[in-house]
Amino acid sequence: MEPTTPVAGVRLKKPSWKDPRLLVGLLLVLASVSGVIAVVGTADRTxxxxxxxxxxxxxxxxxxxxxxxxxxxxxxxxxxxxxxxxxxxxxxxxxxxxxxxxxxxxxxxxxxxALNRKPVSISVAETLPAQAVPGARVDVWVAMRGSGSAFDEPQLLLPGVEISEIETGSSALGASKSTVVLVLVTDEQMPKLLGAQANEAKISVVWNPAGVTP
Missing domain, CATH: 3.90.1210.10 (Antifreeze-like/N-acetylneuraminic acid synthase C-terminal domain)
Structure with a gap:
């Protein structure tokens, strides 16, 4: 039996547009490019x-x-x-x-x-904590004037009110400094605070770390 002679110089066919493999590859490339364009377009949507x-x-x-x-x-x-x-x-x-x-x-x-809170200024002599800044919540305590030069025991007047602004000033002679804290007060709370100020009560502002509102 004679051995089979190998075929030499097999000619490869040039792929045509009808070749399914070529079409699938082209579709994959187009899908990849479209995905990249979509991602870039979404990231730039500001x-x-x-x-x-x-x-x-x-x-x-x-x-x-x-x-x-x-x-x-x-x-x-x-x-x-x-x-x-x-x-x-x-x-x-x-x-x-x-x-x-x-x-x-x-x-x-x-x-x-539509405002339901109004800023009211409170003058305080003591140094405020660093955390007492505009936007922070503070408790307002008052000690009403008692007999003579004494003051009654301090009472919590306004819990968790928000600081609107803080202004630092000095006396006319510049000998002493005072801090004016503007706190946001509702109409219902207003009489208590204005009454304490009118009666020369000692008013203190204490930072409220829990931020508890009234």
């Missing part, structure tokens, strides 16, 4: 949103000069913030404090008539 240039206190009228524009990606929470596209309505005041560089929530702005 929104121009307003942020506070400086601290915005409760009751302060908010104007464009108080804000700056930042590009951020908000996705589903975008409706909760003031965007450049939606614009800033005139005459709006801050219903809640907005810290420096923070985005401006829509809920933090409204009409002045």
């Amino acid at each position: 929104t121009q949103v307003y942020a506070a240039r400086e601290d915005i206190a409760v009751g302060q009228e908010v104007t464009p000069k108080d804000l700056m524009v930042v590009n951020v990606r908000l996705d589903d929470v975008e409706p909760g913030y003031v965007t450049v596209e939606s614009g800033l309505d005139e005459g709006k005041v801050a219903l809640h404090r907005v810290g420096k560089n923070q985005l401006v929530p829509r809920a933090s702005l409204g009409q002045a008539a």
Whole structure:
């Protein structure tokens, strides 16, 4: 029996567009490119949103000069913030404090008539703790004036009120310094605090680390 002679020089066929393997490979490449484009497009989908240039206190009228524009990606929470596209309505005041560089929530702005807290100044002689800053919660204690130069036992008057602003001043001669703390007080709380001030009570402000509100 004669051995089979190997076929030499087998010619390979050039793949055609009808070759299923070529079509599958092309589809995979197109799918990969489309996925990359979709990911890049999603990552670059940012929104121009307003942020506070400086601290915005409760009751302060908010104007464009108080804000700056930042590009951020908000996705589903975008409706909760003031965007450049939606614009800033005139005459709006801050219903809640907005810290420096923070985005401006829509809920933090409204009409002045909607304010349910008003800033009242309290002069304190003692040094405030470092944690007592605008936005922090403090307890206001009062000691009513007793007989002579004595004061009654201190009583908690306002628990967990929010600090609006802090101002440091000095006496007319510059010999002593005092700190004026503006706290946000509701209309229901107002008579108690104003009454204590009118009767020259000793008022102290104590930082409330738990942030407990009235």
